Amino acid sequence: MSADEFDPAIERLFARTPSMPDAPLFTAQVEQRLQKGSSLRAVALGLAGVIGGVVAVSELLTVNIAGEGVVAGDALGEGMRSASVNAQTAVQSGLDQFGLGTLELGSMNGMQLFWIVAGALIAVAAAGVVRLSQEV
Amino acid sequence: MTQPLVDRHDVELAALAAAGGRREFGELVRRHGSAVRGLLRRMGAQPSLADDIAQDAFIQAFERCAEFRGEGTFAAWVKRIAARLYIKRIAKEARYVAEIENDEASAAPDPAGLVDLDEALKALSEPERLCVSLCHGAGMAHSEIATALNLPLGTVKSHVKRGLDKLRARLQPEPAQTLGRTQHVG
Numbered sequence: 001m002s003a004d005e006f007d008p009a010i011e012r013l014f015a016r017t018p019s020m021p022d023a024p025l026f027t028a029q030v031e032q033r034l035q036k037g038s039s040l041r042a043v044a045l046g047l048a049g050v051i052g053g054v055v056a057v058s059e060l061l062t063v064n065i066a067g068e069g070v071v072a073g074d075a076l077g078e079g080m081r082s083a084s085v086n087a088q089t090a091v092q093s094g095l096d097q098f099g100l101g102t103l104e105l106g107s108m109n110g111m112q113l114f115w116i117v118a119g120a121l122i123a124v125a126a127a128g129v130v131r132l133s134q135e136v
Numbered sequence: 137m138t139q140p141l142v143d144r145h146d147v148e149l150a151a152l153a154a155a156g157g158r159r160e161f162g163e164l165v166r167r168h169g170s171a172v173r174g175l176l177r178r179m180g181a182q183p184s185l186a187d188d189i190a191q192d193a194f195i196q197a198f199e200r201c202a203e204f205r206g207e208g209t210f211a212a213w214v215k216r217i218a219a220r221l222y223i224k225r226i227a228k229e230a231r232y233v234a235e236i237e238n239d240e241a242s243a244a245p246d247p248a249g250l251v252d253l254d255e256a257l258k259a260l261s262e263p264e265r266l267c268v269s270l271c272h273g274a275g276m277a278h279s280e281i282a283t284a285l286n287l288p289l290g291t292v293k294s295h296v297k298r299g300l301d302k303l304r305a306r307l308q309p310e311p312a313q314t315l316g317r318t319q320h321v322g
Contacts (some may be wrong), residue, residue, distance in 0.1 A: 010303060013253040014272045018174035026173065026187060027166045030194045034158050037195065 044127065051120045055113060147206035154201035161198050168211040169194070172218045178257055179222055179269040189225065193218035212275050219274040223284045226266075256306035263287075264299030271296050 020026070141149065141163040153161035172193060176186035197204075197214045204213050257265050266285070270276045278296065282289040 007300065007304070009307070010253075010272060010300065013307075014178075014269075016253075017168075017171040018177075018254070020170040020173060023166070023170050026169045026190070027162060030165045030169070030191050031158065031162045033191060033195055034161065034198055038158070 048120065048124065051116070055117055055120070058113065146210040147204075150201050150204045150206070150210055153198060154204070158198075161194075161201070164210060165194050168214060171211050172214050175215050175269065175273045176218055176222055178254060178265070178273055179219065180226075180262055180265050181222055185225070186222075189221050190218055193221055196221070208275075215274045216276065219270055219276065220284060223270075227286070253303075253307075256303050259302050259306050260299045261295075264295045264302065267292050267295035268299035268303065 141160060144152075144160070144163070146164060146167070149157075149160045149164050153164065169190065173186050173190045176189055177183060181189060193214055196217055200217075204210060257269070260268065267281055270281045270284070271278065276284070278289060278292050281287075282292045285292065
């Protein structure tokens with residue numbers, strides 16, 4: 001701003017806050033939007049966490065521990081297989097409690113898991129693109 | 137005992153808001169909402185559009201609160217966010233490229249002579265009003281305005297100068313009641 005443009009009186013006029021009778025309503029609307037955004041974010045994060053958890057657990061349960069020759073020792077292999085079966089049973093009973101008993105984790109093949117993970121990644125990427133488009 | 141929100145400084149509230157404090161941010165909205173809405177209206181936005189953009193600006197400010205370092209005032213920071221959002225909006229409509237000659241405003245003189253800033257701004261063309269408000273209301277430099285509006289720097293300076301000349305002329309009739317009163321502050 002050049003010196004001849006600087007006008008203290010005009011500066012002061014611009015600095016004055018106009019009186020808005022509906023100011024409390026405006027504040028409430030912003031707070032409401034903040035609350036809504038926060039809830040949506042929590043739901044999205046929760047959903048992503050559940051999907052990730054389910055995929056991770058199912059991946060863990062479908063690993064063929066003894067057959068790959070990765071684990072040295074039959075006893076250790078047997079123990080892990082036993083733990084895996086126990087965990088699968090526990091998860092399956094948990095799913096039964098939530099009415100998701102028909103979701104057979106052990107029966108998921110690699111392709112199904114691939115599409116689940118791909119779907120989740122696409123959803124995350126889409127959310128990122130939407131967010132970026134809002135900011136740009 | 138914790139300090140009431142109304143007693144806390146903007147910078148402190150912004151820091152708490154950056155950590156997710158919605159109540160603290162609500163206090164900032166309460167303090168500065170009208171100033172941001174007022175600026176957008178002075179820039180030429182219709183009241184409903186001004187309110188929508190002001191809301192968007194505050195939401196964006198909440199999400200970017202960690203970026204606010206307290207170097208300027210919080211109000212000025214949000215005003216700049218709001219101004220840029222408004223520029224983006226009108227750029228889509230290509231409204232600001234209107235020639236001044238085709239866009240001369242014709243605010244009727246106030247018979248009572250009690251001209252306030254908002255009334256006086258109506259005497260400016262849309263580009264003049266926008267440039268003057270961005271410069272004096274949002275605190276943006278001419279070069280920033282030129283970049284934001286995609287206009288040559290000289291054009292922006294011309295809009296600001298002509299706009300200020302018109303404002304002074306409009307505000308001149310009653311210096312004792314408008315400008316004069318504010319000058320007695322010091």
